[in-house]
Amino acid sequence: MAMRRWFSLKQTGQTWRWLSGLMVAVLLAIGPMQALCLAQPALQTLASQQLTAQAKQDSAKPDTKSAATNPADDAGAWVMLDGRRVIEIKSAAGAQNPKDVARRITGHLERLVRNPGFRADRIVVRDQDPYATVGLLASDGKFLPGLAVDDRAAKQAGLSRQALAERYRDQIRTAVRNYRARNSKRSWIVGTLLAVLVLAVYVLWVRWQQRLHKRLLRWLSRRTVALAPKLKLGEQTLVTPAQTIVTTRLLLNTAHWGALLLISWLLIPLLLGFFPPTQAMAAGLRGQLLTWFMQVVEAVLSLVPNLLWIGFIGVCTALMVRLSNFLFSALRRGRLKISWFYREWAIPTCRIANTFIVLAGLLFAFPYIPGSDSRAFQGAGLLFGVLAALGSSAVATNVISGLMLIYTRAFLEGDRVEINGVIGLVQERALLVTRIRTPRNELVSIPNAAVITSSVVNYSFSRREIRKPVAVCTTVTIGYDVPWRQVHELMISAAKSVEGISREEEPFVLQTSLNDFNISYELTASIRDSKKYRETLSQLLGAIQDQFADAKIEILSPGYQAMRNGNPSTLPPPLTPQDNATT
Structure with missing residues (x-):
């Protein structure tokens, strides 16, 4: 059954597509390698120039110890073969320039190693006073001189003239043998197989990486917004769950493509190192990558002490903020009491304290x-x-x-106030503005600078602070023909019939003025809930109308013209003994 599933049409198509992709990648890799093999001399020259330039840079770096012990080191030059250093010439015989000698020997070696009949053991040393000469022993037994070593060069190396020449000979022989080993058919076959293996592993890793990335994205898409975390600072939401999911998706995409680019970049010197013509170039790329990596490591290590201090300051700041939140939370809930500190001061004072703590932490961490x-x-x-x-x-x-409004306790959030002619409930009391919601659900923002210069009427203060209800009053004018005692009784009965009127204090009526044609009666009654001030006042006015209507008394302000033609007077009827008893 497993074999049938493997050789099914779908699986076979996928397998062939994968194999064809792998073969294309191998061909794309082998093709440039063959081209590079044809261009091997030019590449060797380019690699030699690169390494020579790097050697110049290395020699140009100041080294006080070397300069003090051997001032002639700056004049040294390297003989190169296949982009690799062979021998260092610090002093040339006679008046020759070490760089010219190194360049000439490099050219001779590159021509010799391309000759299939050349053998490394034909590099010999002959002592021809005053020089020990490293040269080539021709097939006819003739000695062809190449590099002359004098006593001055031997003294700089701390060796005898013959010993230094023999060391140069052995280094050249070793370099030639290594070159032949690297450029053999066996090396090409092994390099090609290793390149194919690395490419196959790379293709498999890319496919696995893409599948993993898709699975992570699908898993993230199945996550609901409600389960995503959100970042809050106090009561303010800085990052919503939807923004968290979008940010996570962006980070996943960035990590995916970053990993692909990094592995692909590291693959380049690895593949180049498998083929002889590009091994020097691969070594240069590896050197650059290693240099960049060490620079990054050094930069990170240099930042570690500062990061530790920043972390320590951050931890101390977070602990102090937590301590501040704990103390002011205890003050707000009444677990901790201070005689002069009111509970409503806890939240704003906590915010101010936390702000100063965070600013102090930033100040200490900034350097x-x-x-x-x-x-x-x-x-x-x-x-x-x-x-x-x-x-x-x-x-x-x-x-x-x-701050003055907060600590003078002029009003709290939820209080019914009147500021600059605006009546409503305090919706928000911030540091910059005060927002009031009117009975028509209009939100009015008043700058605190304007609030502090205005008179504030707080309808909720008396109930909260002195435990007494706020009073509502209304005035009616009744003619002189209606007995004032009856008016008092009707108005008080109306107040007592309203559900929103408090029974803590009895309502009362005052006669505020004796006008030309009527009397002004003011009814004062306490209300239960100051937030329902308008509703209670409306119910009270309606109850007054009902009481006076039942008593057949019109609520109006009559006007008279006194003709004195025998019309009855507007005086109320005389009091009866029963009225006297009540008064």
Whole structure:
């Protein structure tokens, strides 16, 4: 059954597509290698030039110890073969330049190693006073001199003239043998097989990486927004769950493509190192990668002490913020009591304290931030200072006014207030503005600087602070023909019939003025809930109308013209003994 499934049409198609892709990749790799093999001399020359330039840079670096012991080291030059260093010539015989000698010997070696009949043991040393000469022993027994070693060069190397020449001979022989071994057919076959193996592993890894990336994206898409974490700072949501999922998806894509690019870049010197013509180039790329890696490691290691200090300051700041939250939470809930500290001060004071704690932490951590002494940080600080100077006047005024409103306890969130003619419930009390929601659900924002200069009427203060209800009052005018005692009784009965009127204090009526044609009666009654002030007042007015209508008394302000023609007077009827008893 397993064999049938394997050789099914679908599986066979997928297998052939994969194999064809692998063969194309191998052909694409082998083709350039053959071209590089044809261009091997040019590549060797290029690699030699690169390594020679690198050697120049290395020799140009200051080394006080070497300069003190041997001042002639700066004049040294390297003989190169196949992009690799063979021998170093620090001093040339006679008036020759070591660099010219090294360049000439390099050319001779490159021509010799391309001759299939050349053998490394034909490099010999002959002592021809005053020189020990390294040369080539021809097939006819004739000695062809190549590199002359004098006593001055031997003295710089700390050897005898013959010993230094023999060391040069052995190094050249070893370099020639290594070159022949690297450029043999066996090396090409082994390099090709290894390249195919590495490419196959790379293709398999790419396919696995793509499948893993797709699975992670599918798993992330199945996650609901409600399960995603969100970042909050106090009561403010900085990052929503939807933004968290989008950010996670972006990070997954970045990590996926970053890994592909990194592995592909590392694959280049690995593949080049399998073929002789490009091994020197591969060594140069590996050297660059290693140099970059060491630079990154050194930069990270140099940042470790500063990062440790930043982490320590961050931990201390977080602990102090937690301690502040704990203390002010205890004050707000009444677990911790201070005689002069009110509970409603806990939240704003906690925010102010946390702000100062975080600013202090940033101030202490700023010198340890990488690049804090750069011009970019200085420019950002200058820009921030300019913006703060431009907007500090109005902002500071509103902030100070907001703090004064908080600590003078003029009103709290949820109180019914009247500010600048605006009546409503306090929706928000911030440092810059105060927002009031009117009975028509209109949100009015008043700058704290305007609030602090205005009179504030708080309808909720008396119930909260002195445990007494706030009163509502209304005035009616009744003519002189209606007995004032009856008016009092009707108005008090109306107040008692309203459900929103409190029974904690009895309602009462005052006669506020004796007008020309009527009397002003003011009814004062306490209400249960100050947030329902308007509703209770409306019910009270309706109850007054009902009471007066039942008593057949019109609520109006009559006007008279006194003709004195025998019409009855507007005086109320005389009191009966029963009325006297009640009074």
